[in-house]
Amino acid sequence: MMLHIPAVLTKPQVQEFRRHLAQAEWIDGRATAGPQGAQVKRNRQLAELSPLAQELGGVITQALANHPLFFAAVLPLRILPPYFNSYASGEQYGMHIDSAIRTRPGTANAMRADVSSTLFLSEPEEYDGGELIVSDAYGTHEVKLAAGDVIVYPSSSVHRVAPVTRGERVSSFLWSQSMVRDDAKRGMLFALDQNIQKLRAAHGDNEITVELAGHYHNLLRMWAEV
Incomplete structure (x- = not known):
């Protein structure tokens, strides 16, 4: 099931996020990819344990935990702290499936990834390309949402991020273990x-x-x- 959840973050919150992220130090996104994903991943991320990623991620986690539509759709048991990424100048993430087991950064605590979520932090008119493209039993779906909106979809889906040919696509992404894995x-x-x-x-x-x-x-x- 794919679900669009609008306005998880307010526009002022998005603007504040972008202000901080514009000054952040980004690293190669392949640092957090598995062997298969690293072959097709070309983007930048905040370091997993950076203070900024933890601070902004906490805001997102709280907003999602308090959102009735997210809770009803995901039935979260555990939510991994959010990550942040940026795509520009032709960067993309080729076809892949998210790893089934994720480890909480800085710990040995593992969780099952049942549901993937992407929170858009750039408005659609700020960049060309950069669509999240998800393929499932019902076809191929292209997603490009307003800043502050979230798309949730099964982590078992094959998906990719199309090349960004103009501007910059900034987003946050995270995984949840659901109380209902199916x-x-x-x-x-x-x-x-x-x-x-x-x-x-x-x-x-x-x-x-x-x-x-x-x-x-x-x-x-x-x-x-x-």
């Missing part, structure tokens, strides 16, 4: 949850919404790993 089951739970919310908004709580909510939580009880 994407299809997460998708069903999300659809059920959203329809329950619509029924409640239209008709208030009643016998039907209570029963549907019961089915939702019983399915979550059946499928969740915590």
Whole structure:
């Protein structure tokens, strides 16, 4: 399941992020890629343990944790601290699949990567190219969102970032381990949850919404790993 979540960061927050990132020291993005990814990855990143990455990443993690749509779609058990990258002058990231197991920077603590998220920090008109291109069973999807918006998609998807031919594409990306590892089951739970919310908004709580909510939580009880 792919989901666009708008305005996770406000425009003033994005401007503040960009002000700090414009003065940051970037390193070769291949430093955090696996052997396969390093062959096709050409971009720049903030160092994993840089104070700036940790400070800005904390803001993003908190914003996502407090966002009801992100929680409903991802059902996060663990969220890896966000990374930050930049693409310019033809830089790109070729076709790859994210590693299944990620290690929290500076620790030996590992987690499973079920859901990938990209938060755009450049407005679409600031750069040409740079689309996130995700291929799944339903086809190929090109994503280029407003600054502050997030796209979430299964980490098992084959995806790439198209070459940036003008300007600079700045973004943050992160992985989450979900309480429900199977994407299809997460998708069903999300659809059920959203329809329950619509029924409640239209008709208030009643016998039907209570029963549907019961089915939702019983399915979550059946499928969740915590």
